[in-house]
Amino acid sequence: MPKLRTLFALFCCSIPFAVSAQKASYKKTEQGISLTFKNAIGTIDQHMAIDFIRDGIVHVRSIPLLHSVKASEQLAITDTLRSKPGELLVEETNDHVYVKSKAINLAVSLYTGQINFLNPSGDTILCETPRNTQTFAPSAANGDAFYRIKQAFQVSEQEGLYGLGQHQNGIMNYQGKQVTLLQYNTDVAVPMLLSTKNYGLLWNNYSITKAGDTRALLPLSGLTLYAKDDQEGWLSASYLNKADEKEVFAIRAESDIAYNDLTDIPKFPQGVDLSKSLVRYEGRFSSPFSGLHRLHFKYAGYIKVWIDGKLLQDRWRESWNAGSFELELTTEANKKHAIRIDWKPEGAQSYLEINWQRPILKSDQRIFGFDSEAGDGVDYYFIQGSNMDQVISGYRTLTGKAPIMPKWVFGYWQSRERYKTQAEILDVAKEFRKRRIPIDNLVLDWSYWPEKDWGGQNFDTARFPHAAEMISQLHQDHFKLMISTWPKVNEESTVFNQFMKNGWLYRRNIADGRKDWIGKGYTSTFYDPFNADARRGFWELLNEKLYKKGVDAFWMDASEPDIHSNISVQERKDVFQPSIGSSTRYYNAFPLQNAKGIYEGQRAEDPNKRIFMLTRSGFTGQQRYAAATWSGDISSTWNDMKDQIAAGINFSMSGLPYWTMDVGGFLVEKRYYNPNTANQEEWRELNSRWYQFGAFVPIFRAHGQFPFREPFNIAPEGHPAYNSMVYYIQLRYRLLPYLYSLAGKTYHDDYSMLRGLAMDFTNDPKTYEINDQFMLGSSLLVNPVTKKGASSRPVYLPSGFTWYDLYTGESYKGGQQIEAEAPFERIPVFVKSGSILPIDPLRQYTDEKIKGATTLYIFEGKNADLTLYEDDGLSYNYEKGIFNRIQIKYDNQTKTLTLSERKGKYEAAPKTRKFNIILVDQQQPSGIDRQVKPDASVTYTGKNMNIKLTNN
Structure with a gap:
């Protein structure tokens, strides 16, 4: 019973x-x-x-x-x-x-x-x-x-x-x-x-x-609003000249701020040029409820929000790509709070919407x-x-296992919006090798095609006259090439008639005549990946035009699909018409089906070459198609950088292990185009901090609009920003055995590389809310710096462990918050006691054979266990059992390190490996920036070894 x-x-x-x-x-x-x-x-x-x-x-x-x-x-x-x-x-x-x-x-x-x-x-x-x-x-x-x-x-x-x-x-x-x-x-x-x-x-x-909390969001008018002169029922909205705030374009009462998409533009005052305006909302508000309220903002342009005189948000987003944030306020019923919102739209098409959630009933x-x-x-x-x-x-x-990505994926990638010619991309490759900055992958963004041929997947021969030879040259110099491909087809493209005749295209956008933003503007639509024939046709196009020329990976942009960023959701549904049912039923599944077609097509074409694709959107099960996702067209701001931490962690905790972002942010404020000294130095600091963060996510890729994003174009050699960016690129390659072992564990054990603190420290509830720290694997606690001018930051060290500074080996007791040093060139990174961290000599690319020993840092305080994983890095032979594992264990009581017998069928692995072993404890701090003599140096031949360690 x-x-x-x-x-x-x-x-x-x-x-x-x-x-x-x-x-x-x-x-x-x-x-x-x-x-x-x-x-x-x-x-x-x-x-x-x-x-x-x-x-x-x-x-x-x-x-x-x-x-x-x-x-x-x-x-x-x-x-x-x-x-x-x-x-x-x-x-x-x-x-x-x-x-x-x-x-x-x-x-x-x-x-x-x-x-x-x-x-x-x-x-x-x-x-x-x-x-x-x-x-x-x-x-x-x-x-x-x-x-x-x-x-x-x-x-x-x-x-x-x-x-x-x-x-x-x-x-x-x-x-x-x-x-x-x-x-x-x-x-x-x-x-x-x-x-x-x-x-x-x-x-x-x-x-x-x-x-x-699925309750409907309420309009701002659900609150009691008071104008600047205390009249009840609205806020005072002043449309001012942003170049001279004394000049007033218009003043009116507004009780709902709901400029959400293109259909809302006519709601603005007639005759007011929003691109020249500062819109200031002033007054007070009160709620009929006591408790925790949430204000939900959708915005584009510059926005500042004050409540009771305190500045709570100061943000920017490009006009065509609105952002969002929430504000929480605990208040008593009918208590009045002062509010001021300064909004500077950018362009005639601008967006601002504010809604609120009342407090949740105790029963809910x-x-x-x-x-x-x-x-x-x-x-x-x-x-x-x-x-x-x-x-x-x-x-x-x-939903399917996550395949092991090709080893080159775990190196450094360079991208920009965009390399416009064959000469540009080859010159950048040459500069990286000349400066000996490690790199594996160059990325060719959109518009490499003739202007009207969006969707034809053809190189513009005027700018890329010898695309296949260009790719071959990159391969000879140990580069891979990833290329942008959209599921979009222009009406004037070379494949439109074929795709339309076969019934592979959504037709509504063509019927509506809505044009895109390229050149004169072209009417376009998207192919239907819910149609199996359309999926095959799209892959065959990519295969013939790109893959057979040597392209290594596909960048699946706009895979939401993004018909147009600022039309209403209903209009997007009207355009998106899947063959298997309504867009309402299948709205979120487009990226899954898009990835499915590429994966199945490429796997059939080249069965034993690992696939990699990068997508701007993802869905349940997409990991099985070797798809990583990046966080889209985020802004180059400190706020957006911080928001990526929780965004990426929660994506990983959704079961999809491979995530990245535009390191440096994609969309750029105009003040950085031709910067004064202060703005230029902030740009360099922002990018330095972002590179530091990006080195510790599953895929390390710099990308964005102008200014150019290569380290040597951000800052000159010798500048602290340049030094820092190069340092973290190099560190990425030194961490390769750790990263690739995590990749093996992700497939074989269904692991997650990018981890919220609650995953590893579930018994420490203080970790549950932390949104600006994360674990990379089980050993590295990463703490990005997301504030301009910061030289330190608070770091919570989870309880139950001793934590060692990665760079120096200095130790700290867990269960406390510390103010960690964060000089310009470093972010705080700590290693958990009971960790074994392998650090390789520096490579220039992931398949370069290393010279010298791998250093095993043993962080004392608990027993430690690491499984080094190795395979060929390129094929699917690991699915057939052709891989090796070397289990490394440390007994904290006896101070003994055991290198177990190599197990596996990957016979092409090096027969011997050299290991330097450094025991890091509280009496003898040692880190990757504080070199000490190894406690032991051994040559491993694949047989079991026991090494007794004593500090030197």
């Missing part, structure tokens, strides 16, 4: 009903149970299927009994799920049926269908809220009938909640927050939630979805919900593990 406390673990999981209430009928199935509710008092009529995929993974489906709709295509979940759970025990009480596996138990109410997920001891892990009349709301779009789907869960106050893709709000822990899962330039929708209670929820839905504070625009039913996977890595492993069981 289940424990009594199980039935009443949470109030939401125990709802009494009269004895005469209609109970569900249920039956045991091969993998779980199915239930049917009809005329039940406690819930809606529904059919439920609960299937155990394996002991720790449960698939839950609920669909209405009447008015069934077409089932959604299965895109994210792999079709190779053949595993069966262990023995399942099914038991019934008066009001529940229990389904038990070795890992988790389910208590399912026979009156409501509500599921309580329990651990084997009977404690609640997570509990559904009951489905009701709002769960399934009939709807339709483009002749596609579906339901709007809502499902909520009861979570505990203490847990941290992460994942959900990549978002630009700086939020780390989504407990109590709202996030919209909507593919957009800089935002990536991945409906996977990860909890510090070691479970995950994979919401199996492709439509635009609100997650977390532990609710986390999903609200999706379209689906055929409630459909999610509950994944349980003993830690968060096991949960992510469960996610990849469902």
Whole structure:
């Protein structure tokens, strides 16, 4: 009999009903149970299927009994799920049926269908809220009938909640927050939630979805507003000349600030040139509610926000690519707060929208919900593990493993917007080699094609007269070339008629005649990757025009798809017309299908050459297609740099391990185009700090608009900025054995390289909210500097460990916050006690054979374990077992290091390896910038070795 406390673990999981209430009928199935509710008092009529995929993974489906709709295509979940759970025990009480596996138990109410997920001891892990009349709301779009789907869960106050893709709000822990899962330039929708209670929820839905606190945002007019002269009902809006604020263009009352997209432009005062304006909103506001309020801002241009005289935000975004942020304010009901907003739009098309969330009712504070625009039913996977890595492993069981990227991917990449000619790119390659700055990959951004041939994938022979020879020359100089390819086709391109005739293109944008921003402007559209023939046709085009010329990797830009950045979401849906159903149902899945076509095409063309692609958007399962994602067209600002930390970590904690960003930021303020001395030095400092951060993410790639982004174009040799950028590029290559071993672990063990602190220090709740520190692997604690002029920064050192400065070896006790030194040329990086960190001699490219020994730094205080991984770095032979592992262990008590026998089938590995071994402890600090004599030097021949260590 289940424990009594199980039935009443949470109030939401125990709802009494009269004895005469209609109970569900249920039956045991091969993998779980199915239930049917009809005329039940406690819930809606529904059919439920609960299937155990394996002991720790449960698939839950609920669909209405009447008015069934077409089932959604299965895109994210792999079709190779053949595993069966262990023995399942099914038991019934008066009001529940229990389904038990070795890992988790389910208590399912026979009156409501509500599921309580329990651990084997009977404690609640997570509990559904009951489905009701709002769960399934009939709807339709483009002749596609579906339901709007809502499902909520009861979570505990203490847990941290992460994942959900990549978002630009700086939020780390989504407990109590709202996030919209909507593919957009800089935002990536991945409906996977990860909890510090070691479970995950994979919401199996492709439509635009609100997650977390799903209540509708309220307009600003929901608050009581007061003008500058204290009249009630609005704020005072002054449209001033930004060059001379004494000149007033217009003054008016505004109670809602909602300039969200192009259709809202006419709302601005007629005759006012926004590009010349400073819009100042002034007044006060109060709320009818007490508690925590959130103000949500969407903005473009310059914006400053003061509340009660305190400057809370000072930001900039390019006009065509709006950004967002949130402000929190705890207030008492009817208390007035002064507000001032200074907004400087850029251009006639500018955007500013402000909404707010009222405080959450106490009864709703532990609710986390999903609200999706379209689906055929409630459909999610509950994944349980003993830690968060096991949960992510469960996610990849469902959606596919992450292949090992080619080794060159883990070097340094150089890009800019853009190399305009063949000569430019070859000159940059030559300069890197001349200066001996390590590098592996050069990136050719868009518009290498003739202007009107966007989508034809042809090089403009006037600027790239010998593209194949150019690529061959780069290969001879040990460079790879990645090239930008868009899923977009111009009406005047060389392939438009073929693609249109075959039915491979979305037609609405052509019918609307909407033009892009290149040259005279061209009418264009996107191909349909939901059509298998279109996917094959698109790959064949890339193959013939680019891959066969020697291109090494594809950069899949605008893969949201980005029809136009500032049209409304509904207009984007109208243009995006998948062949398998409505855009409303499949909105978020475009990048997944786009990546699928490239991966399958290239794998068939060149079966044993590892694939790599970079995409601007991602979705559930995209990791299986060798796709990394970058954070889109972010701005070159200190705020945007900081926001990338939480954005990248949460993306990784969504189960997709390979993430990067435009190091240096893409969009640039005009003050940096022709800078004065102060602006030039800030530009150099900003880029230095960003390079320092970028060296520790899975892919290290500098990119952006003018000014040029090569280190030698940012600062002259000898400048601290130049010294720092080169130092961290070199450090990246010295860390290659660590990085590539993490890549091997990512595939073989379903690991995550980029890690939120809560993943490794779940027992330390102080780590749950930290949004500006992260772990690279299990050893390196990375702490980017994101404030101009900073020479130190606060760093929290998680409890339970001693922490060593990477550069000097100085030690600090965990469980405390310190003010860490951060001189211009360094960011604070600490190594956890019980770590073994391999550091190689310097290379100029990843496949260069090193001369000299690998140094193994042993950070004393706990037992340590490292598995060095090696394979050929280029092929898929590792899938056939052709790889090696060398397990290295350190016994902290006996001070003995063990190099185990090499295991594996990769016979091309070096037969011998030299290791210098340095024991770092509190009595003898040593780091990568503080050289000491090795405690031991050995030649490893692949046989087991034990080395007794004593400090010199």
